[in-house]
Amino acid sequence: MSHSICHDVMCIVDLLCWCQYKCECCSVLWSCPASASTRLESETGSASSSIMAEQVLTRVTTKEQLLALANVLAGDFPLSVTIYNCLIFHVQDWLSCMNFFTLDDPSHSHAVIMQMINLPSFVFVYCRESEVNSLIQAIKKTNQLMKQEDLIYTVPHYLEEPLQMLAQEMEICVNTNIVHRFIYQPHLDTDPLRCGPGFRVCRLGKAGLQQLLLKSTFLNNKIPEESMLRLTENVPAVGVYLDPSVTKEVFLDIQNLPYAGDNEIPVSWISPTVYGTLGMLGTEKDFRRLGHATLVTRVAARLFANKGCIPLCHIVKNNTASKEMFKKMTEWQLIRSEISLTSAETKKNIN
CATH class of the missing domain: 3.40.630.30 (Gcn5-related N-acetyltransferase (GNAT))
Structure with a gap:
């Protein structure tokens, strides 16, 4: 087993112990690290403001919370991989450009909103299908989130219709783009x-x-x-x-x-x-x-x-x-597509 050790936070990540899973939605056999966790000794220092009302959504701030959230999302691979990776980037102090929000305690919640700090209109949203209604209600209550200029939302396929309906209710015109996702199979x-x-x-x-x-x-x-x-x-x-x-x-x-x-x-x-x-x-x-x-x-x-x-x-x-x-x-396999929702003004040259 090989370990990557962050000099500042002593976050130990199992690198070469990969497990295989089968995605129920697309029947793809794929691999992922068996664990992303163990010991942490410091907290994130960012106190950046967000457009989100924290009385509706819980902001995830400490490294312990970020790692706990990553471990929760690891159970939802491959649909949750994008946010999982970004959480690991922040836990390891490789990045500090995103804010993360959940509906509940980050050690249990599977509903996550990831928002770029310097570009708050750029948002990734993930939840399980069973949490769609709760997440939509939270987004509705934080109405600034849907009214950003040049809005870019990237979401699982089952969130497309609920978000489209919410945008229509809020009189916001959005375009839909399909994003194909390829995941790497190291084996x-x-x-x-x-x-x-x-x-x-x-x-x-x-x-x-x-x-x-x-x-x-x-x-x-x-x-x-x-x-x-x-x-x-x-x-x-x-x-x-x-x-x-x-x-x-x-x-x-x-x-x-x-x-x-x-x-x-x-x-x-x-x-x-x-x-x-x-x-x-x-x-x-x-x-x-x-x-x-x-x-x-x-x-x-x-x-x-x-x-x-x-x-x-x-x-x-x-x-x-x-x-x-x-x-x-052959080591890259196509999995279920994501949906990118963009405001009508946003250019369609996303690549």
Whole structure:
């Protein structure tokens, strides 16, 4: 068994003890870490305000509470994976950009709202089907939550209709987008990782990370660079770089993957996101159809899983190229889609 130890909080996460589960809604056999918990010794320090009325929803603040909530949500995989990963990011002090709210005691509640602090209109919502009515009533009471400009709601499929009805009742026009979710299966990822001549694989340096954020149209570049730098110091972002000095195929040792130079620009890239997925995948036009996107995805997924999190990718319905790429990788399996609800003014260039 391997352990990842946070120097500040001594949070021990079982990394290599993975269990297999079968998703009842989509009949997919998949794997996840057996445990996400044990000992914590400090609390989160954020006292950021939120648009939510805390008399309706309980804000989850301490690391103990965040970890307890993660353990509760682990019982609802794969539907709860996105928020689970983000909870682990915050428990480990890799991020502090989200607020989390529940209906009840976080050690028992399965209804969770995750809201970006600097962009409160960006919200992830999860609950079990049995909690839908209670969650909708709570959202209704905190009416500011549905009246944000450029609203982006990402929810399980069974929350789409209730939220649509609530939006109609509140005279809010929303659009619906289908988000395909692919989840990584480590037990199916056994082939060695190799990079061809003329290229090398590295962790993104500063210029590479800036390139990734610049090329991504998601959230109109509203994700703080400092948050991404902090996250990718701990959960690596990966790129393929031109390197004429590499004259033959190289087998990759991802445990000792070097950083690229701070001024180097990759030709293909992928990164963990602040909302708990792998994403912002891109390849420069002249280097497409060479397998670079597949390679960086495979490398990043292994590194993501090695941190005790569940690699997951969200792909919008009209992104055919990415969807076909993931279908060809046997270690990635399509699970039940999520729904993204956006206000009528929100641009539809989410990727």
